[in-house]
Amino acid sequence: PQEYQAPPLPRVGKPMILLDGLLGIGAKGMLRREISELCAEINYIRNRCGAVRTVAIDIPTGVDPNTGMPQQNAVEADFTMCIGAVKQGLLDDDATLFAGRLVCIDLPGLHVQAIPATELITSSRLTKFLSARPYTDYKNKRGHIGVIAGSEGMLGAARLCCEAALRAGAGLVTLHVHKNVYPLIAPSMPPEIMVRPVNSYADISIRTFSAFLIGPGIGSVSEEDAEAIRLILETGTPTVLDADGLNLAAAMQWNLGEHILATPHHGEIRRLLPDADNYAIRADIADCFLAEHEAALIYKGARTIVTQRGKPLFYNITGDPGMATAGQGDVLAGICGGFISQGESLLVSAVLGVYLCGRASEMAISVGEATQQTLTAGDTLRHLPAAILSTARLCY
CATH class of the missing domain: 3.40.50.10260 (YjeF N-terminal domain)
Incomplete structure (x- = not known):
């Protein structure tokens, strides 16, 4: 030719x-x-x-x-x-x-x-999960999420995931940080978020919380902190395990139970599954994860996969290449944790989280407040209310 x-x-x-x-x-x-x-x-x-x-x-x-x-x-x-x-x-x-x-x-x-064996995540599937709240609701009925996030040099991850949990509707959000980090992060946090300084994560009162979010920006942790995180995971409290929390689980070879929502990108899932490189197709990697772990899965990527044992592979259709930027995963983890703390199942929370994150990013670009080149995780977070309104088809 x-x-x-x-x-x-x-x-x-x-x-x-x-x-x-x-x-x-x-x-x-x-x-x-x-x-x-x-x-x-x-x-x-x-x-x-x-x-x-x-x-x-x-x-x-x-x-x-x-x-x-x-x-x-x-x-x-x-x-x-x-x-x-x-x-x-x-x-x-x-x-x-x-x-x-x-x-x-x-x-x-x-x-x-x-x-x-596959399903698409579309707004028509999600509307019923975003219905109006009972008029007599109060903050304690909306759950209390305990967050372990942030360390020196990675304070932004803590702020993004905590604010996202709050925006997703969690009644109370408490961030736990080491005492040396507390003076750095407390002044920058939104006033609605409680910040608790701890000597180690072993000081956290587990019974207080309806859900946990562990991992964004915690970096490498001490043996004492690793053991404290393991004990939290073993309580069976619904938990979003993200970022450095997943890296810790991979290093310690923990089995992730059915009360955990894991949120890896491809690099993190390779650490959790040494055999992942043997599979060329993302759907096969997701199936391999389910064979090794009971946890629900958000396998992040251009067409994010959400699944759980005994459930189909759910493919998300929202999102934009502009989301390939730091902090988007922190926002996603926080939104999922916010829904879980209110009593939603891991799978429903994951499906809501990936769809709404993608939709919020699209809306930030469509209204001219960002472009594919300039979109930030903060833009996604700021447009979350509009994404929820559009998905729920609500008007006030």
Whole structure:
């Protein structure tokens, strides 16, 4: 075939949408040369004009709807508008780069067989968990979460996760830090969050709390602190184990019980599962985790997976590449902990957390307060109320 010749770039004076509807989902075989060249042109314009976004109808041209395998020059979409149902191949790891943000367009009356052993996290599934509170509610009915987070040099992690737990609705939030860190962190914390200085984590009163969040920014801990964390985990109190808490669990070879929600990214799950590199597919790695641990899992990534033993793999559809920045995991852990402290199950809290974090980040960008380049975890946290309102379809 002749080498592709790139066309002149268009003069983009305002945002432009490239609409990919070149082929239907029934197309088979290799792309014809003229179709492949059109796909290459779409990608060329998208990748060189900042004001351009590509929207694919049903599936990006050049991506197999069953396997997710992309052909050469397959369209790299920012959004894929899935009509009636998401095609199975779009949840494959190979398709993620090309499908972008999945948007589900329901067709009333159309009955579509579910994708085997997988589910999508969509707003319609979550509305019932964000219903109005009883009018007689008070803070103690909304739970008290104990947080172990932050150390010298990583104080921001503690603030982000604590404030996120509060924003997710926890009635009371208490942060525990070592006494040498207390003068540094206490003045910077929101006034609604209680900060308790401790000589070691063994000083924490376990019975006080309905849930724990352990790990963000704690760094390397002493043997005494590690033993205290192990004892907390053994009480059976619902716990979000995140970041350095996961690294500690991996180093100590702890088995994570069914009352724990683990929130690893790929690097952390490799430490928990030495055999993870034997699996090329994220879904297989998630299954491997469930075989080793009873804990619920948030496997963070471009299409975050949430699961638990005996449950499907839930794939999140919200989020934006701008979330690839420090602190987003701290916000996610705090939101999950906030819901758990109020009595929600680990799985429901995890599904709510990943969806709302992604949605809040999208909203920060859509209203012009951030871009993919400038989005911060603080932006995500500030737009959490709007994300909850939009997901719950509430108005006040």
